[in-house]
Amino acid sequence: MGMTESLDSTREAAWRAYIEASQRLYTQLEEDLRAESDLSFADYHVLVLLSEAPGQRLRMGELASRLIFSPSRLTYQISSMQRRGMVSKEPCPDDRRGSEAVLTAAGLLALREAAPHHLASVRTHLMDDLDDAEVACLTRVFGRIGDRLRASRAGSTTHATS
Amino acid sequence: MGMTESLDSTREAAWRAYIEASQRLYTQLEEDLRAESDLSFADYHVLVLLSEAPGQRLRMGELASRLIFSPSRLTYQISSMQRRGMVSKEPCPDDRRGSEAVLTAAGLLALREAAPHHLASVRTHLMDDLDDAEVACLTRVFGRIGDRLRASRAGSTTHATS
């Protein structure tokens, strides 16, 4: 387990650059989105996931795990969107504990109106700066990290065997 | 300005991988930090910045802009840390409007105790997976994006001249 207590300096620089830029990027995208659409980043993301789902509906739990939201956060998020008419909620047919969030026509419209602006933001603030090799690098790196984190979380949920 | 309405598919994949992994990474690091130290990610970051600053003190505004926090969020953050004894607050000598956050001995100790664990998390969940070329790529990409966003925000703060 030989572990040093710190990051080597090139990795520390990478870490700091990543943290700062990610924070700025997120802030900027959220601001752009709100400026042109009444949607938060979370709203937008919910709309995307629902619009891509079969029947344009998803179980609360499934949605929460894709958004990486806590259950209660998702409950709040969905009721807020429901209040604004973008989604409705229906009881789940095969599991009476569950419910599903369903995209409404208004929700789909909101997504269609916001998407071009939002995607333009993503391009402007992030993607336009990247060459193909860099895009490939990001996909590879973050894909791998996401996989690992997804797996480790799935593993630790199930109670530990001695 | 010929702009398409969407991202090409490799960029879209990169974007999605990045967003998901970033969110998971942040969640995981925060959880690790709390599990082993009573500190939030924000607390930790404040401690790092103060510990590196000359006199181990920084103006509120300076700290806010480095953390990418709104002024009121920083006020809240610092009072919370003050309550817990990690920082103190002193009026700024040369500008009576201002104040500075000062690292306390307890704050420095908390940082020293948390750092090895936190850095181990960063390594485990992010850096250990990356080869040198990938580290270089991240540094370059996020450095550039951070610079651009910092610049564009600085520019838009000052009111627009027609």
Next chain:
DNA sequence: GAGCACTAGTTAAATTTTGAACGAATGCTA
């Protein structure tokens, strides 16, 4: 040096997020 626009930071109210506890339904095991 008075007036005025701007900056620093705080405060207050509303919104969002977390975390723990809960009620209801499921499904496994005996």
Next chain:
DNA sequence: TAGCATTCGTTCAAAATTTAACTAGTGCTC
């Protein structure tokens, strides 16, 4: 099938965050 651990999602209270005033101080312009 009774019992019990687990899962699904919500609720409630507490903590964090945002947003919009607002106070105080600065510094420029005349």
